[in-house]
Amino acid sequence: MKKYNLILFVLGLIVLSSSCSDDFGDMNTPSDSTTEVEPKFFFNAMQQEVLQNYQRNVNLYPDLYCQYWANTVSGFSSPRYDYVDGWIGNQWREHYTRNLRRAIAMQDMVGEDPNYVDAIAIKEIWMCYAWSRMTDTYGDIPYFGAGTGEKVPYNSQQDIYDDLLKRLDVAINAITGGAEQYAYDDGYDLIYDGDVVQWQKFGNSLRLRLAMRLSNVDASRAQTEAAAAVNGPNGLLASNADVAKVPLWSKGWYDYLNNMAWNWNNIRMSKTMSNYLYNQSSVGEDPRAPKWFAYQVEGEAKTKEEAGFDIYDGIENGYNLVPSDSDENFATINLEGGYIDFVGDGAEDFMYCPVMFYSEVLFLQAEAAMRGWISGDANALYKQAVEASMDYVGVDATDADAYVAGLPNLSGANESSLKQLITQKWLANFPNGVEAWADFRRTDYPDITLPKDGVSGSASVASGTWVKRVRYPNSAHLNNEANMPSTQNTIETDRMDVRLWWDTADTKTKTSGLMNSNL
Template sequence: MKKSILLILSVLLTIVSCTEDFEEVNTRKDAIVTPEAGELFTIIVTVPVYNYQRNVNLFADFYSQYWANTISGFESGRYEYVDGWVGNKWREWYTIGLSDIRTLQRLYGEDPAYSNLMQVLEIWEASEWLRMTDYYGDIPYFGAGLGESVPYNSQQEIYYDLFDRITAAVNAIDTNDPSQISLAKEPGQLISPDLIYGWDLEKWKRFGNSLKLRMAMRISNVDPGKAQAEAAAAINAGVMQSNADVAHIPAWNRGFYDYLRNMAVFWDNIRCSKTFLDFMYSETSMEDPRARIWFAYKESSPLAGSDRLEGVANGYNILPVDANDFATLNADTNYIGFAGDGGEIDHYQPVMMYTEVLFLQAEAALRGWTAGDANALMLEGVRASMEFVGVDPADATAYINELTALSGSNEEQLKHLITQKYIANFPNGKEAWADFRRTDYPDLTLPIDGVSSASSVSPGTWVKRIRYANNAHELEQEFMPAGQNTIDSDRMDIRLWWDTADTKTKSNGLMNSNF
């Protein structure tokens, strides 16, 4: 992998050489002057795993309260913005990820034999745009990645365009055209250049439709008519069918990846959030059977061997207890999302899980937008999570049989459904945080030591977005939204377009804005 990256970087340097004479003199006759499509695609789909700790764990993972901070001075859990951390997310997308996508499109987009690859690339690019706009809100979109600064587009514009782009790409994939270039694994290759699906185009189509379903439910409160139409279209076109359709990114055991095992087990930077672990015991009379697969105590912990896993409250300024006493990632787990395949793949990082798709369908059914029984789909989503994690089927059935059925008002049912979705979506903190902002469920807690004085989030309220990177303010101020074009006005308590859940109006544990 490292050799491939170095090769492509050297090739790209060759491509941008200035004069014909220079290229003629300095290019070997047998040199590769264009990166292979498969190698470049491999690099493109690994962008989300870059700088996981700084881009995701210190922000979305804390905001979703899957994990809690244990390091004094790491104030992102109290809603501070740190440009040297999450600012990488902005820079890596616009200068690496999007740049590589535009290069692949430029090199191969006009060749009819690469049509299927271009459609797959379009679906993947859409998933990345969704990842970005759901962090920041309005961002440079139309015309971005072509070498010039462009105006920031509204999140509504971006969403509507992504719906159209994904639909067109899914419909344009031709699985029966033998003339198409394939990225399927070839003899002698360790793995297919398509790290996500090994060039199973039907799975790519289902992933595209599932993304549309995610987006549709995201806008359910702000544009229910559009949401209903897109949700029904996505389901009818075919979404994920089983755990075999899960979209996740593999990481090799010979590389360095700052993922959860490093942060939790080796570096002791995080511990499981008390909020999340409390849900392991509040939904039924039994301990959630996923809990001991996901989490454990260190042998030195005085709590080792106890009947209950205990986590750390979110938002401490200085932790008053020894973090090593509390539950952390189970380093011995065989859960595929952490442990990989036992061979070359160290772990997988989730992009979208099948269980999420079932919960999305359950919510669509609850809203009366699609056929199906919301309660049955919720239970199916829980079971899919149990199977994916590796829970004994009998233990899964015992837990599911004890779950309370959806009942009461729509708001009460949605809270129960989203709470179970929150548990099942672990460890996808980005998605859990988005659901909380959209619905105000499940019940999360404000930082225990209060919002930091260096934060741009008002006391008593939750963080709602990530502000723009410093270099964006330095270079693109004239293109930014008028109300967010200074660092002082670019606040992190500004709600995104689809976020109508005003957390200050919540009473009796229920919102008043989801239906």
């Protein structure tokens, strides 16, 4: 962690030095000093953005909207679909003023130097991930020409997705793996330590994720991109060893689930999560439940039996006034259950923020196979995906096999099968709420509930409907409203029930728990 602090210190010096005049810099820079920063310093800081302001950017929005978690603090309005600029508004600012500027600075610094081809390609893959999170949050955003300091038009999500898929194709195929190439090694690449083969696998897998986003809006393009992803150089993530995750330190000031669930007590398992942990397989309880969850009893993690409960229970989403006993009566994250994505067994006591699980990639392939877009047995891939999740979490193999054997089989390309697949994918993606919320908006699966106390009176979401996007921050309205989409260029019209481009299904059409528009 000392290295992370050093990186932040160096980046701080860069920002400070940029405020000085050119003449002052010339007078005060020794002739033998280093005036450039290595790309790995920029890249390391870019990766850490996934966990910056996690409570405000993720936990109070996607994590609640996908209903992995429910809020336990009375007065918090985001669970009832309110927009709070001081919370989620940070995501916009951090992307455009930090992440994007670092990427541009890195590109400008290395120019056309052939020794940095791999480094730039990896940077491009990571930025495609960052951009996809941004457009999947807001919809149309400034993209082409953004980051130059000039006001630019908002681009349509359709055009952004088109460009992201093209950028991924170029970046993945540009990687050389040559010995002369600059590498993000020595611990600065927090995910793959500069391994270019792993970055190609992640790039292809990200391409498959984005391809499946297009399933309902451009099936032909989705099929083409899915096939290209599966057949890309070095293929997809191929095992749990390939999982993309960013480490953080549980004893430091890292705004993650340990703070939300234990230090601040502002979340507990949602009732939706509890229901799905007990209603999917004929064996009953999902064997991942005690790995993921525990009861907090006098500051210690207890199993349901130790705490005197029959199940790992969750609280309903969307209370205005939360029951005062919610902390003790509902399950929370289990930081002591041996699940390596919360607390590792290394000397540094690492925790991890997920970017992409191997199980997700198998579910993506299962859905693509179900639709006939790639070869493979959809049902077998779906079962393999559940097994991969069980293995990753550390479930005993016998218990995992029994749970999977008790799951319904997929029965062809139909809504019932897709609902079953996405519901299991939703479980396996825990705690990646960003991705779970995207899947719900795209397919309207799994079934989740509306806020218990109703949509807030100040929310821009119609009663009886779900939140579909986050509105643009106040600063964007203040500084660049003229370039916003004409239907969303005022606070009043910038609504959070407006569907994204790839979200074509209308939740009001769901009957008997199934949509009529996904297949």
